[in-house]
Amino acid sequence: GEDVEQSLFLSVREGDSSVINCTYTDSSSTYLYWYKQEPGAGLQLLTYIFSNMDMKQDQRLTVLLNKKDKHLSLRIADTQTGDSAIYFCAERRRGSTLGRLYFGRGTQLTVWP
Amino acid sequence: EAGVAQSPRYKIIEKRQSVAFWCNPISGHATLYWYQQILGQGPKLLIQFQNNGVVDDSQLPKDRFSAERLKGVDSTLKIQPAKLEDSAVYLCASSSGQNSEKLFFGSGTQLSVL
Numbered sequence: 001g002e003d004v005e006q007s008l009f010l011s012v013r014e015g016d017s018s019v020i021n022c023t024y025t026d027s028s029s030t031y032l033y034w035y036k037q038e039p040g041a042g043l044q045l046l047t048y049i050f051s052n053m054d055m056k057q058d059q060r061l062t063v064l065l066n067k068k069d070k071h072l073s074l075r076i077a078d079t080q081t082g083d084s085a086i087y088f089c090a091e092r093r094r095g096s097t098l099g100r101l102y103f104g105r106g107t108q109l110t111v112w113p
Numbered sequence: 114e115a116g117v118a119q120s121p122r123y124k125i126i127e128k129r130q131s132v133a134f135w136c137n138p139i140s141g142h143a144t145l146y147w148y149q150q151i152l153g154q155g156p157k158l159l160i161q162f163q164n165n166g167v168v169d170d171s172q173l174p175k176d177r178f179s180a181e182r183l184k185g186v187d188s189t190l191k192i193q194p195a196k197l198e199d200s201a202v203y204l205c206a207s208s209s210g211q212n213s214e215k216l217f218f219g220s221g222t223q224l225s226v227l
Contacts, residue, residue: 101216
C-alpha cells in the first residue's frame with residue numbers, strides 16, 4: 001500500500017470550512033507538511049508541523065497531528081474559490097534530507113461559489 | 114525575489130529520443146532537487162545536489178537519466194533514451210539549506226513521450 005494516503009477529492013461551498021485528511025505509516029516521521037499545487041504550477045509550501053506538536057495554527061489554516069494514529073489533517077477556515085487546488089501531504093522521516101519527502105497522491109479541493 | 118526558473122515549459126518527443134531540461138534555482142540557494150511527478154501522484158525525488166556535488170541519487174534511473182550542476186548554480190536533467198513511462202512533469206526545487214524546512218518549486222517541464 002501507499003506510504004502516505006489521502007482522499008482524492010473534496011468539494012465545499014465558499015465560506016465553509018474544508019478538512020483534508022492524511023494518514024502515514026512511518027512512526028519515525030520528524031516533520032509533516034502540507035503543500036498546495038495550482039494548475040500548471042509547482043508546489044507551494046503551506047505549512048508544516050514538527051512531530052512533537054499536536055496542533056499548529058496559521059491564519060486560516062489549522063494543522064492537527066495525531067501521532068498515535070499517524071493521522072494528519074489540514075483545516076481551511078472560510079474557504080475561498082482561490083483555495084481550489086491540489087493539496088499534498090508529505091512526511092520527512094528520521095535521517096532523511098529535506099528533499100527526500102514521501103508525498104501522498106494529493107487531494108483535489110474544489111470550492112463552489 | 115525571483116523564483117525557480119525552468120525551461121522548456123512543455124516538451125513532446127518520441128520514444129527512444131533524448132531530451133534535456135534546465136533549471137535555475139533561487140539565487141544563493143545551495144541545494145537543488147529534481148523531482149518526477151507522474152499524473153495523479155505526488156512528486157518523487159530523483160536527485161539532490163548540494164552546491165555541485167550529488168547528495169542523493171538513489172532513485173535516479175541511471176541507465177537513462179543523468180543530471181549535472183557543474184558550477185553549483187543551474188542544472189540540467191537529461192533522459193536518453195526516453196521511454197513511454199517517462200511521461201511526467203519534471204519539477205526542480207531549491208532550498209537555502211540554512212535551518213529552513215521550505216522547498217521552493219519551479220513550475221515544471223511537462224514531458225510527453227509518444
